[in-house]
Amino acid sequence: MADPRNVDIKDQPGFRTIAIICVGVLYVPILILMLFSFNTGSLVTHWEGVGLTWYGSALLNEEFHNAAKNTLIISTTATVVSTICATLAAIGMTRVKPWRGLPAAFMVINLPLMVPEIITAVATLSFFALIAGAFGLNFGIGNLILAHTVFCIPFAYMPIRARLEDMDLTLESAAADLYATPWHAFRRITLPLLVPGILSGAALAFIVSFDDFTITQLVAGPGQTTLPLYIWNQIRRPMTPEINAISTILLLVSILFVSVSFLIARRRAK
Amino acid sequence: MANVVSRAALFEAKAERAASRRNRLLATPALVIIGIFGVLPLLIILVYSFLEAAPYGGVQWKFSTDAYLNFLFQQDIFDDTLQFTPDFLIIYLRSFLFAVVTTVICLLLGFPTAYFMATRTPAQRNWWVLLITIPFWSNLLVRTLAIMFIIRDEGLINNLLMGLGVIEKPITMLYTNFAIQLGLLYSFLPFMILPLYASLEKLDFRLVEAANDLYATRRQALWRVIIPLSLPGIIAGCLLVFIPALGAYVTPLILGGGIHLMIGDLIAQQFGSGRNWPLGCAQALILMAAVLVALYFYVRNTSGKVQHG
Numbered sequence: 001m002a003d004p005r006n007v008d009i010k011d012q013p014g015f016r017t018i019a020i021i022c023v024g025v026l027y028v029p030i031l032i033l034m035l036f037s038f039n040t041g042s043l044v045t046h047w048e049g050v051g052l053t054w055y056g057s058a059l060l061n062e063e064f065h066n067a068a069k070n071t072l073i074i075s076t077t078a079t080v081v082s083t084i085c086a087t088l089a090a091i092g093m094t095r096v097k098p099w100r101g102l103p104a105a106f107m108v109i110n111l112p113l114m115v116p117e118i119i120t121a122v123a124t125l126s127f128f129a130l131i132a133g134a135f136g137l138n139f140g141i142g143n144l145i146l147a148h149t150v151f152c153i154p155f156a157y158m159p160i161r162a163r164l165e166d167m168d169l170t171l172e173s174a175a176a177d178l179y180a181t182p183w184h185a186f187r188r189i190t191l192p193l194l195v196p197g198i199l200s201g202a203a204l205a206f207i208v209s210f211d212d213f214t215i216t217q218l219v220a221g222p223g224q225t226t227l228p229l230y231i232w233n234q235i236r237r238p239m240t241p242e243i244n245a246i247s248t249i250l251l252l253v254s255i256l257f258v259s260v261s262f263l264i265a266r267r268r269a270k
Numbered sequence: 271m272a273n274v275v276s277r278a279a280l281f282e283a284k285a286e287r288a289a290s291r292r293n294r295l296l297a298t299p300a301l302v303i304i305g306i307f308g309v310l311p312l313l314i315i316l317v318y319s320f321l322e323a324a325p326y327g328g329v330q331w332k333f334s335t336d337a338y339l340n341f342l343f344q345q346d347i348f349d350d351t352l353q354f355t356p357d358f359l360i361i362y363l364r365s366f367l368f369a370v371v372t373t374v375i376c377l378l379l380g381f382p383t384a385y386f387m388a389t390r391t392p393a394q395r396n397w398w399v400l401l402i403t404i405p406f407w408s409n410l411l412v413r414t415l416a417i418m419f420i421i422r423d424e425g426l427i428n429n430l431l432m433g434l435g436v437i438e439k440p441i442t443m444l445y446t447n448f449a450i451q452l453g454l455l456y457s458f459l460p461f462m463i464l465p466l467y468a469s470l471e472k473l474d475f476r477l478v479e480a481a482n483d484l485y486a487t488r489r490q491a492l493w494r495v496i497i498p499l500s501l502p503g504i505i506a507g508c509l510l511v512f513i514p515a516l517g518a519y520v521t522p523l524i525l526g527g528g529i530h531l532m533i534g535d536l537i538a539q540q541f542g543s544g545r546n547w548p549l550g551c552a553q554a555l556i557l558m559a560a561v562l563v564a565l566y567f568y569v570r571n572t573s574g575k576v577q578h579g
Contacts, residue, residue, distance in 0.1 A: 022380070085300035096290075114561070146307045
């Protein structure tokens with residue numbers, strides 16, 4: 001038994017072990033998947049040698065190119081549009097005198113987070129089928145961009161709102177005291193201070209759009225394959241380690257954007 | 271004098287109205303996009319659920335309650351009478367069970383983890399949070415795939431066990447209920463840890479010291495002080511796991527192999543091979559109703575807590 005006087009009373013026995021097990025469980029499967037992407041053999045689970053064979057074959061693959069192109073078009077557009085909308089909405093809805101309809105506006109902004117993805121997916125599919133049938137409207141890949149923008153907005157909104165809530169109000173009133181017009185105060189004081197929140201929000205919006213599978217799978221028309229859909233198509237065929245290589249690329253993109261968003265947020269905390 | 275004051279007040283009120291108008295205008299683009307492409311589609315599936323199915327997918331504009339009837343009853347092929355068929359109900363109950371088990375196990379693993387994280391030094395805490403945040407935001411499809419690689423017949427676990435001579439033939443784990451349960455746990459564990467951590471991080475640990483001074487053991491401090499104080503975080507975490515687990519689509523699709531269905535696959539099926547959109551819409555709305563019930567309990571439980579500080 002350890003001497004009770006030397007033990008931090010905050011520590012609970014066994015919690016450290018559980019924490020380490022949790023992190024292990026979360027990481028071991030994805031690390032193994034990444035490891036096998038460097039396998040030169042053609043079997044997903046049998047190791048033959050280390051090499052970048054499958055990255056080469058993925059990068060030379062025409063279907064992969066198309067999927068990557070579609071993904072980038074959709075994610076970039078959805079990120080830009082949703083981040084702009086979320087920034088404006090956050091400014092109009094955070095620390096302002098409550099306007100009529102503000103509580104309802106909060107609900108609408110957060111709605112995409114509360115509805116299970118599969119419901120959003122079939123609802124969006126029904127919606128686009130209806131406007132295609134009734135008005136002959138089909139935006140092509142624009143359908144996917146619009147669907148993605150909807151669920152990206154709340155993700156972009158959260159960090160921007162958090163940043164606005166932390167912001168020092170006295171700076172704005174100081175600017176006003178120095179005869180800055182409201183627009184000037186916003187342009188020179190608020191907006192520069194808001195940039196980290198906007199970047200962090202944009203990074204999150206990009207990840208959720210880049211990774212989306214459920215909604216994309218149901219809404220996508222023929223030829224609108226994105227990277228997650230490409231992976232799904234590969235799963236249904238005899239698998240080669242190419243799928244590991246592409247999965248690894250997807251994971252690395254997520255890790256990169258999460259880390260960027262995280263570091264920006266951490267700088268704020270200091 | 272009074273005139274000047276009232277004029278100033280009038281001017282102020284006017285400026286405030288203008289500010290409110292401007293703020294509403296700023297929120298408009300986001301609200302319009304979500305309104306048209308997020309809220310309207312939900313109303314459309316409500317309408318669709320009361321229509322008849324068209325033979326090759328889509329709907330026919332004829333009012334019908336068949337979709338809801340078909341949820342519990344099937345028309346007998348021979349005499350047209352309605353027979354109680356619990357197939358869909360069983361899938362709903364099974365999904366509910368999966369979601370409850372996932373929530374409970376995630377809480378049992380997630381609480382100690384979040385507590386351990388919250389009691390580290392600030393620098394260590396940052397690393398732990400990043401460590402949990404990365405899987406939180408990583409591609410769910412890829413993470414599910416990673417589980418599939420491990421539990422396949424020729425996967426890592428079976429290879430390891432056979433290599434050690436523990437088993438002779440591979441144990442079938444993929445495409446079983448076990449695989450789905452494992453996949454759900456793996457997918458949603460970070461969704462439990464992060465909200466719990468957010469709540470535990472704000473905990474005033476002087477209260478734990480006070481409990482200690484009053485001769486509480488560490489376990490007593492845990493059950494009587496720490497857990498009651500972190501209840502809002504526990505409820506938030508449970509909800510963030512329960513709702514997506516109940517509507518899970520990717521996990522059963524890949525790890526259940528289309529044999530063991532959950533609600534999510536069942537709904538998607540009606541829009542694909544099932545070609546019964548109204549039924550799919552009705553099933554989606556019944557799932558939505560379950561989610562709203564869960565959210566209602568959340569709001570009711572937290573609104574009481576907030577007042578106490």
